Amino acid sequence: MAQPADTARTVIMTVDDDPGVSRAVARDLRRRYGASYRIVRAESGASALDALRELKLRGDLVAVILADYRMPQMNGIEFLEQALDVYPGARRVLLTAYADTNAAIDAINVVDLDHYLLKPWDPPEEKLYPVLDDLLQAWRSSDFRPVPSTKVVGHRWSSRSSDLREFLARNQVPYRWYSADEPEGRRLLAAAGEDGLRLPVVITPDGTPLVEPEAVDLAARVGLATTPTADFYDLVVIGGGPAGLGSAVYGASEGLRTVLVERSATGGQAGQSSRIENYLGFPDGVSGAQLTDRARRQASKFGAEILTAREVTALEVNGAARIVRFSDGSAVAAHSVILATGVSYRQLAAPGCEDLTGCGLYYGSALTEAPSCQDQDVYIVGGANSAGQAAMYLSRGAKSVTLLVRGPSLSASMSHYLIQQIEESPNIRVRSRTVVEAAHGDGHLERLTLRDVDSGQTEQVDAQWVFVFIGAAPLTDWLDGTVLRDERGFILAGPDLSADGRPPEGWELDRPPYHLETNVPGVFVAGDARSESAKRVASAVGEGAMAVMLVHRYLEQS
Template identity: 80%
Template sequence: MAQSAGSGRTVILTVDDDPGVSRAVARDLRRRYGDGYRIVRAESGETALDTLRELKLRGDQVAAVLADYRMPRMNGIEFLEQAIDVYPSARRVLLTAYADTDAAIDAINLVDLDHYLLKPWDPPEEKLYPVLDDLLESWRAGSHRLVATTKVVGHRWSARSSQVREFLARNQVPYRWYSSDDPEGRRLLEAAGAAADRLPLVVAEDGTALAEPDDTELAGLVGLATTPEEDFYDLVVIGGGPAGLGAVVYGASEGLRTVLVERSATGGQAGQSSRIENYLGFPDGVSGAQLTDRARRQAARFGAEMLTAREVTGLEVNGAARTVHFSDGTSIAAHSVLLATGVSYRQLDAPGLAELTGRGVFYGSALTEAPSCQGHDVYVVGGANSAGQAAMYLSRGARSVTLLVRGPSLTASMSHYLIQQIDRTPNIHVRTGTVVASAHGTEHLERLELRDVKTGGTETVDTQWVFVFIGAAPLTDWLEGTVTRDERGFIVAGPDLAVAGRPPEDWELDRPPYHLETSVPGVFVAGDARAESAKRVASAVGEGAMAVMLVHRYLEQS
């Protein structure tokens, strides 16, 4: 049942199925807006819709609707979809937990969402009232325009369109997607004066439009930092995965002039994980995107600088300085460098896959594509945790998810808790001893040919979606001739250097290398790029923090 305070004033409606949360939201709203607005609360989507219809019949105005995302029977997005029909000009806000930020970003496309707020919003003076002040002001202005957001116009089966959407999503940039075949998409193309064959088109909040932008142009367009503020730092961290983010947070919090350089988006492979359930302190699990967003905001609060869409091409020793060179010919220098470049998924070597990459064939989770998999048959290649997490996430909407595993079982490479979850999910099927032999399709993926590794027999299956997780290769080729790497390209550090034969012959200092120090003094490595690393999120974060401690030791002795 809906409850209200007063009558005859413009309404702010809040709906949450948790009575305690519902009362808390209403309390905070009344404290700030009770003099000018009537605060109405409901504890279910159905009740809230009935209330809106009653208000409509009485001729009352509704300025804003705040809906919790997780409600039984009708979630917040489903409620807002129907609320639009009753009060199309009311400002729409979704209340979400950290675990639901992906759903909140999707809601921008589904229900013209004006804003989403993370719970808890304490203190409301910082996290609730400024947002609502702006939304209510825009509602009072009567323009009935949506809050500005980035727009992307592209073709459904364009590889570059998919990459742009993934870039924006992983960098936590809300956007609206328009197909170039839709009327609104064509209108935006015409307004921007862009040719239909120059896709994707990206329109920033201020109306600036770019056709076929590269990642650096795209980052600049949406306000991500790409240019360093200084020429010299105490610590340059290369790579924004868990190890790099851990190092940046600890480095900046301890007073080091710290800059993080990331070529695509912070989070690394972990940032693409739909759910991490064995990370300390998150008993209900946390998505890679949420963990990454928290770490990024934490680093920014400590004053760390973060550069996006900058590709590092070289590392040079210049006396006591370590110079990092970028692909555009510029460079920055520092007393110390941390290599946290991580790894990338290996490519499947089978006919047809390369041509269809980004058009039904995806490496990594590509979570932006998950909504398009609704009701489809999806295939996931791989037997490690990343493949299992992706299968679980995709199974929420896909008709079926088939996990293709080369080995005889999942037990050798996947965590036990994840295997149990997969066993309990009825629309996930595991096919062991199976590999992809070839892929077929014209405009996009249409069929896969699967091969049994024992018998050699093949089978053709119809599908438009395959996500590949088949092991990883270190992103260290640019370090050839600079630091010692093993035969697979992983960076050797600390005591392992003695085994590799470098110290003492090529080691400049009297002391042995520190634990995470490479063959170049003052250059450290952490995370998946390090030889013999644990390849786990928690260990990567720990190594990043440990590297900062060793950087301090190095700087004290330099």
């Protein structure tokens, strides 16, 4: 008897130009295998190839293809030869008359034919089913794996491909990566009707190809929420890092109708960390991705909405409402807002760095690139905890890791436990008082020019992998004219709003601003975006929770 397939979406295909024969083959196949496999029939080689391409895009599996030899326009051998490019793992059977036996034998060499069946095959219990049972058993026992539902085809040294892969990975969307230069990548591009000139191409779970998709379009197609379900909320949280996730968890769990808006992926800089070892309650450490995933699921459990790939461009005050505007012109309103926009890594200003970003030079840990660093020489620019965590993670597989630090040592910016780990790692080297003077490469990073800060001397080193963690720039320009910020762009709140302790200009309430409240009543700040914040995950989460407490106090007095 037929055994269950590895997946309910596994297909047995039959192709015959004679409608009567086609129906007879499909009937016999369904009688024996219909409970475990999907039977698909086609009446021409061209229509069968179209069906195979659609199945490929959807991620369905094809176990066996049976094709009649004598078909017009495209005979069975020609069809199976092209089908081999779409589903190389499928078992191939040629249906032929006795007079065409020689052609069937020749096809064994042309298309690596697995079997040929003489027509008619009655009774199928003797002549058809035993053959297919053996072929299906061989297919199931082969090292064949289903393709994950989302597929990405791109170039290895492409910043757009790198950004897209990082977006999917950080949003916990399973995907499979294919290089456009490799056979399977070319097959997917052909199935999608693309020639590879525009990349990356994403094939969604329903088989739809997206060419060079924008983040918001991709997010909607892979199941991430991008549109709020209501027009008005108790609380809008802007930013999905530790502070924003903390606010969402505490806001929703305490009964506030809460929506969190994130422009790229939840987790922020902390979400890119390979391992956080000094976070309370995790003595063995926790990766940023794990911490983010747990917090996101926790916020959703309590009822918070989480919107991804939505960029906020303005904050407006309209009476008691606080209006948050998006880049597409739409808006959402709320009684209160928590600004948890976090910070981004500063960009290297050295010549060549901008052109090679995403092509060997990456900002943040770019964990999707880590497997490619196996047995390679890796450079990390920066001397804070994020740089140290990345160095320890990459050192597990890299040939060597070199930390380039502008300052005289790591002690001024990195936690002691990380410094100790780095000192004990034989393949990590620290070069202090060293900066990147230039980056060089044709299409991808090949070399760096390094400069000694004290002597001014420069040298060139071979480098294909550089990860940059230099300083932090707040993402607050869109607040200009509404919310007060310091000279570096960090948001002022509470007692920091004025030097003499008086309420800020324009403040109309009888009370002074609460500790995390900005100059706009009902608008609070938490985490790294706040002026003079601690820049630690634990403090960001704590401020997110405290901000919700102050939101409650504000709403009670409004």
